[in-house]
Amino acid sequence: MTTLVPHVPLPPDQDDGVRYAYGRDSSRRPDVPRGTTTELDWRSTTYPGTSRKVWIHVPAAYDPAEPAAVLIFQDGWWYLDPDGDVRGGIVLDNLVHRGDIPVTIGVFVDPGVLDAGERNRNAEYDAFDARYGTFLADEIVPEVRRRFAVSDDPDRWGIVGGSSGGNCAVTAAWHHPDRFRRVACFLSSFAQIPGGNPYPDLLRTTPPRPLRIFSQAGHRDLRWDQPDHNWLAENLRFAAALAEAGYDFRLVLGDGGHNPNHTGVLLPDALRWLFR
Numbered sequence: 001m002t003t004l005v006p007h008v009p010l011p012p013d014q015d016d017g018v019r020y021a022y023g024r025d026s027s028r029r030p031d032v033p034r035g036t037t038t039e040l041d042w043r044s045t046t047y048p049g050t051s052r053k054v055w056i057h058v059p060a061a062y063d064p065a066e067p068a069a070v071l072i073f074q075d076g077w078w079y080l081d082p083d084g085d086v087r088g089g090i091v092l093d094n095l096v097h098r099g100d101i102p103v104t105i106g107v108f109v110d111p112g113v114l115d116a117g118e119r120n121r122n123a124e125y126d127a128f129d130a131r132y133g134t135f136l137a138d139e140i141v142p143e144v145r146r147r148f149a150v151s152d153d154p155d156r157w158g159i160v161g162g163s164s165g166g167n168c169a170v171t172a173a174w175h176h177p178d179r180f181r182r183v184a185c186f187l188s189s190f191a192q193i194p195g196g197n198p199y200p201d202l203l204r205t206t207p208p209r210p211l212r213i214f215s216q217a218g219h220r221d222l223r224w225d226q227p228d229h230n231w232l233a234e235n236l237r238f239a240a241a242l243a244e245a246g247y248d249f250r251l252v253l254g255d256g257g258h259n260p261n262h263t264g265v266l267l268p269d270a271l272r273w274l275f276r
Contacts, residue, residue, distance in 0.1 A: 025268035050112030074165030076108035133172030158182035
């Protein structure tokens, strides 16, 4: 089937002033019942000395007799906030109501805060190891399952993140492909992984994992015109390696900078594609 895409003029000045218009699935609709959201305070055993907020959003169509898919969002409130740029709960309500994705419980996890007050976000999100995925699989998901019926099928377990949360989502799935197989990563900060971006080499030298990956990059992402620590270049290298390794992936390249506007606009289509 051929899709006709309307013409949109490209801005000639190429600055960071580009913003994308939201589609119908990113706003509350009067015919769509609202899901319910539960807020938790969580102290982690995987990351001792940290606390965080977790929100569990359950669409109205959830039936405890039918185990639901689960989708974990990093930077929890930023992605859940109904007045923010991404509006994850609204998107889930709309897509589930229309049958575009299976009934999916959204789990919105804030990064940890140390008892001394410092944020633990970069330590958790940028590390290339199994620890954060283990935290989700061993602490957060069991708490969700204690309250709600969640599918055992890893093809119905997804993970979402942007910036450092984007490479965090990829890393959690990479180390735990038996759990997280649907990945959405937006403007990922591969450029600031300690020791450098490992994925281009890993993807070329490691047998493919059973992952489906939706990726977004921005023409004006951080250091887009610099020879090193270039967010745009590292996202393109990641996507090229996925293509060469034969992964089921999709790359969307936008004209914006390092902000979540395009992320929010793309989220409904990304979830439809991931759970197709």
